[in-house]
Amino acid sequence: MKRRGNIYIVSAPSGAGKSTLCRELLKVYPEITYSISHTTRAPRAGEQDGVDYHFVTKQGFQERIEKGLMAEWAEVHGNYYGTSIETLEASVANGVDVLLDIDVQGARQMCEAMPECVTIFIMPPSMDELLSRLDKRGTDTPETIDKRMKNAVGEMQQRDFYEHVIVNDNLDDAVAAFVAVVKGCREGVTS
Numbered sequence: 001m002k003r004r005g006n007i008y009i010v011s012a013p014s015g016a017g018k019s020t021l022c023r024e025l026l027k028v029y030p031e032i033t034y035s036i037s038h039t040t041r042a043p044r045a046g047e048q049d050g051v052d053y054h055f056v057t058k059q060g061f062q063e064r065i066e067k068g069l070m071a072e073w074a075e076v077h078g079n080y081y082g083t084s085i086e087t088l089e090a091s092v093a094n095g096v097d098v099l100l101d102i103d104v105q106g107a108r109q110m111c112e113a114m115p116e117c118v119t120i121f122i123m124p125p126s127m128d129e130l131l132s133r134l135d136k137r138g139t140d141t142p143e144t145i146d147k148r149m150k151n152a153v154g155e156m157q158q159r160d161f162y163e164h165v166i167v168n169d170n171l172d173d174a175v176a177a178f179v180a181v182v183k184g185c186r187e188g189v190t191s
Helices: 018-028 058-066 085-093 104-113 127-137 142-156 171-186
Strands: 007-011 070-076 079-084 098-101 118-123 164-167
Touching (some): 007 018, 007 104, 018 098, 058 070, 058 079, 070 104, 118 171, 127 142, 164 171
Parallel strands (some): 007 098, 007 118
């Protein structure tokens, strides 16, 4: 009988480094499929449709919700984000591990639908460092950064929902901790 794939859910406040950590994990485990979310937000510089996200209109996203085609979805910072149920079910049924980079609302929805999900929360070392990272990114207005910082407080208060919490203070240490979690799950070791 074919092994069922694992679903790894990674959440973090905006700017905590979850996208960087996910990219580093995929260098170690290139066979893990990175779930490409659907979103209604505009692409950032260098992002490609179908590679970074599936960029869709709000109307198109709402139609997918109505048809039950989203395994999870949420409205975050005024935009919709979500995961296609067909793609996710096909991957894990074929023994493929899937990595999802989703917010805390989406993580809760996914765990309700698929309780076997492995949940990982990425913490910034401090609020000051988080603010600095958002500022250096140069992609958001001061108002958006303020909103992200306020949201970060609520998101971090939900970290106890997650099985694993990794503080991204030193990138190499955070990557090693992330790889250790995935390796343990792939080898059937529980923590």
